[in-house]
Amino acid sequence: MKALLSSLILMTLWAFPAQAETLIQAAQNGDVKNVQALLAAGADPNVVPKNHWTSLMHATFNGHAAVVKVLLKGGADVTQRNDIQAPSLMIASFRGHFDIAKMLIDYKSDVNARKSDNGTALIWAANQGHTKIVSLLLSAGANINLANDYDQTALIMARKNGYSDIEAMLVEAGAR
Numbered sequence: 558m559k560a561l562l563s564s565l566i567l568m569t570l571w572a573f574p575a576q577a578e579t580l581i582q583a584a585q586n587g588d589v590k591n592v593q594a595l596l597a598a599g600a601d602p603n604v605v606p607k608n609h610w611t612s613l614m615h616a617t618f619n620g621h622a623a624v625v626k627v628l629l630k631g632g633a634d635v636t637q638r639n640d641i642q643a644p645s646l647m648i649a650s651f652r653g654h655f656d657i658a659k660m661l662i663d664y665k666s667d668v669n670a671r672k673s674d675n676g677t678a679l680i681w682a683a684n685q686g687h688t689k690i691v692s693l694l695l696s697a698g699a700n701i702n703l704a705n706d707y708d709q710t711a712l713i714m715a716r717k718n719g720y721s722d723i724e725a726m727l728v729e730a731g732a733r
Contacts, residue, residue: 577600577606578606579595579600580592580604580612581604581611581615584613584621584628585612585619586621587621587623588624589627592612592628592631596627596628596631602628602634603632603634603637608639610639611633611634611637613628613634614637614639614648620652622654622656625645629660635664635666642671642672643672644670645657645661646662646666646667646668646678647681649661649678650681650687652685655687655693658678658694668698669699669700671703674706674707675703677699677705678690678694678699679691679699679703680705680711680714682694683714683715683720684715686715686723688722688723691711691715691726695726695730701727702732710732712724712727712728
């Protein structure tokens with residue numbers, strides 16, 4: 558009996574990380590059916606691997622909106638951060654994934670979260686020229702004048718990169 562119990566404990570310890578890794582791979586590849594099956598089988602969407610990139614972050618980075626939706630409904634935590642302290646909303650803002658950014662905001666992602674250099678989703682979106690995401694973040698209450706550690710604001714980044722439409726939007730919204 559004791560040996561059986563020990564075996565079950567060891568199987569659980571070894572199987573769980575494999576299940577979590579499989580979930581991360583399925584999310585990264587946009588495999589909705591496997592993500593659903595893994596979550597139904599008890600996979601934890603909030604497991605943080607060594608590189609700190611969760612299944613939600615991988616799905617977000619690759620623009621897999623359907624997977625993001627499944628993960629959010631399955632309890633994925635929008636506040637988790639990667640190795641540079643960027644949550645999924647920042648990743649979506651940087652990559653230009655509007656639908657995903659909207660979902661993350663709807664799930665109460667912090668629009669003013671700051672990463673390791675104090676950058677924000679708004680700064681990243683403005684830097685990349687993602688007009689619709691800048692507008693979304695502003696309407697969700699993003700602080701327009703936050704600066705990163707290099708004294709760069711969303712307005713400075715838009716101006717620097719020649720995104721005059723974003724620059725005008727930010728100035729109209731009160732950017733200094």
